[in-house]
């Protein structure tokens with residue numbers, strides 16, 4: 034398999050999992066992404082940060098194939114996926130946890146958890162998942178996904194994609210609207226995922242959370258990447274970042 | 281009440297249950313299709329008619345008989361539906377569902393028109409299979425075996441479909457895709473294929489209803505549209521897109537229609553629509569409706 | 573620069589549009605005046621009735637975006653009532669038309685009040701179901717409708733009790749007059765503040781609600797108006813062609829009026845008239861091949877929905893707007 038190599042911040046070479054170049058996207062006539070460029074290496078946790086409406090979710094939806102009208106280049110592990118249907122992209126190992134969490138109200142919690150088909154044997158077992166999210170264990174029999182609290186829904190949304198064996202995760206604002214204690218739990222989960230070699234592209238507006246989990250940050254504004262830096266520098270960049278995130 | 285009128289009532293209720301069996305099958309197909317495709321399938325009536333004609337053509341002329349037709353015709357109707365879905369529906373999924381109704385209306389009158397050209401408007405007789413001739417006297421009512429068979433098949437198919445959708449993993453995928461098809465696709469599930477298969481299954485139900493109707497009602501090109509319009513009222517009463525609503529309202533309206541025939545025969549053809557008006561006044565979403 | 577110019581540009585194009593419409597109206601009226609000398613007048617009368625019906629339908633679908641699949645009940649029942657009062661009570665034509673319009677309006681009010689809460693696809697199914705009920709009632713109520721036979725030989729009484737319209741030539745001018753007046757009235761409605769509000773509702777209902785518009789009321793009013801004008805079309809047909817039958821209340825007519833509007837151009841002023849000409853023209857071309865009519869109609873439906881949703885006039889306007 035052909036794999037692109039690129040130097041990481043600390044000088045070592047790592048395989049590039051995802052390379053997005055000159056990505057443009059439209060909703061009907063309205064042009065919302067104007068030449069996005071970004072790279073995610075294997076095992077990295079990279080964030081997309083920026084204010085509401087900057088184009089972060091749209092970028093994720095271009096990668097997972099849901100966005101219809103898109104142009105440019107998206108390479109995933111050496112394959113061009115720009116024209117692929119979402120279900121094919123998913124079977125290559127890209128899983129999405131969308132901003133609205135997409136918990137299905139007509140499915141029980143158990144059905145929600147078991148909905149995504151397994152892609153390979155490398156996924157987590159249900160036991161491992163319950164170790165990560167103990168609360169879910171008791172809620173398994175709940176008759177409707179809609180009856181869960183926001184935090185539980187978020188955990189379920191992450192849990193169900195960990196079962197499948199997908200190892201490239203697109204997470205869209207997983208901490209939005211959640212209590213600090215649950216945010217900590219999600220941070221801990223992301224650390225474990227990092228140790229296990231998952232690659233994560235995380236959309237965030239919560240800078241402190243992002244700083245606690247990420248390797249690298251991209252700043253998105255008006256459909257473009259306007260800045261990027263390694264997490265080591267994030268303290269020095271704090272003011273700048275806050276400016277990007279403010280309204 | 282004297283003995284005779286009890287027999288009369290029981291007889292009409294029985295006829296009502298049989299009509300209700302057809303309403304329920306057709307409404308169930310409409311509900312499943314609407315849930316997945318967001319299209320009210322006006323072809324459901326034409327495909328019911330197609331099923332009945334196929335029973336006649338395949339069963340009588342190819343010599344596979346009623347029992348062969350009962351299996352083969354729904355499959356053929358389903359495949360025909362799948363072809364239509366692949367050829368015509370892609371263009372309209374992203375626009376107002378009203379266009380889906382108009383498109384299927386157009387296709388329905390084409391199908392109906394072609395059959396009228398070939399077979400004329402008069403009905404074609406189709407006989408009850410030998411093994412189901414005769415009947416049994418239950419004391420309060422005489423039950424022809426064939427009619428009992430129809431009710432049985434319809435009940436089994438309706439319940440089976442309901443169970444499959446509510447209780448199986450495939451059903452869970454179907455329900456999920458009805459709620460949020462995009463998210464389901466990002467799990468690697470081929471939703472467009474599911475949509476096509478769902479349409480095929482939904483119209484196969486119409487085909488099955490048609491085959492079963494062939495020996496009871498006269499087989500004619502226009503048999504589909506009139507029952508379809510009643511089915512629309514049934515669907516509005518049950519709640520558009522609700523599986524349970526379609527089944528319950530289907531049988532319920534059949535029975536109400538039967539009872540009306542006893543007590544107020546002039547109103548028997550309109551009572552379904554009156555029931556719809558009442559439901560619209562009291563419960564605009566329908567008995568089991570969730571959607572706005 | 574575009575933004576600065578756009579305002580004057582828009583009002584300029586509106587004036588131009590108005591001018592074009594007036595020219596089109598004059599052309600249409602002119603054509604209709606000479607038409608009976610070239611074509612059999614009663615055929616043109618049939619076109620006029622259908623055109624009026626399609627314009628009335630367009631009042632609902634085109635201007636409010638609501639699809640009714642049951643307009644035959646207004647058209648057919650008005651035809652019966654107008655025919656009945658002419659036949660049994662010797663009502664003068666203008667009275668018969670009024671009765672017909674009132675029938676349409678009343679039915680429209682009842683059905684509309686029940687159906688208007690539900691949108692889109694639901695409305696279509698509900699109206700279709702109610703229309704079927706009115707069809708069954710028409711079959712049963714012999715005393716008014718004549719049942720299977722329908723009303724035949726409806727008399728053309730004297731207009732206002734004075735003017736004789738009882739000949740093919742005369743009834744043509746009567747029908748033309750009614751059509752042109754009704755056409756102008758509907759055009760006026762579209763351009764009135766009421767019509768503007770309907771347009772606002774169609775384009776963005778949540779916004780219209782937030783601006784304090786009682787959208788349900790407006791929609792119901794549009795529904796009733798559309799039903800009333802459909803009733804006018806039906807009663808005009810009954811008097812001019814002296815016939816009202818079950819065909820006029822059947823679901824096929826509801827489909828046909830949708831087809832005419834769709835072919836001509838939903839939401840355009842003259843589209844439904846063009847659609848009526850096309851549909852009646854198709855019917856004439858297929859004379860002798862009656863069996864093929866449903867197949868052809870169905871095919872036109874499918875083609876329109878798949879490739880041609882703007883209709884003839886909508887497509888022409890689209891091409892011109894691009895320039």
Ligand SMILES: Nc1ncnc2c1ncn2[C@@H]1O[C@H](COP(=O)(O)OP(=O)(O)O)[C@@H](O)[C@H]1O
Nearest residue numbers: 060063065083084085086087088089090091092
């Ligand atoms: N479904 C949609 N239709 C039209 N415009 C949309 C839609 N979703 C998002 N947008 C627009 O696209 C831009 C980017 O949105 P999004 O990617 O959701 O931003 P973010 O996730 O960064 O908040 C915004 O201007 C938003 O208004």
Ligand SMILES: [Mg+2]
Nearest residue numbers: 089090091132
């Ligand atoms: Mg977002």
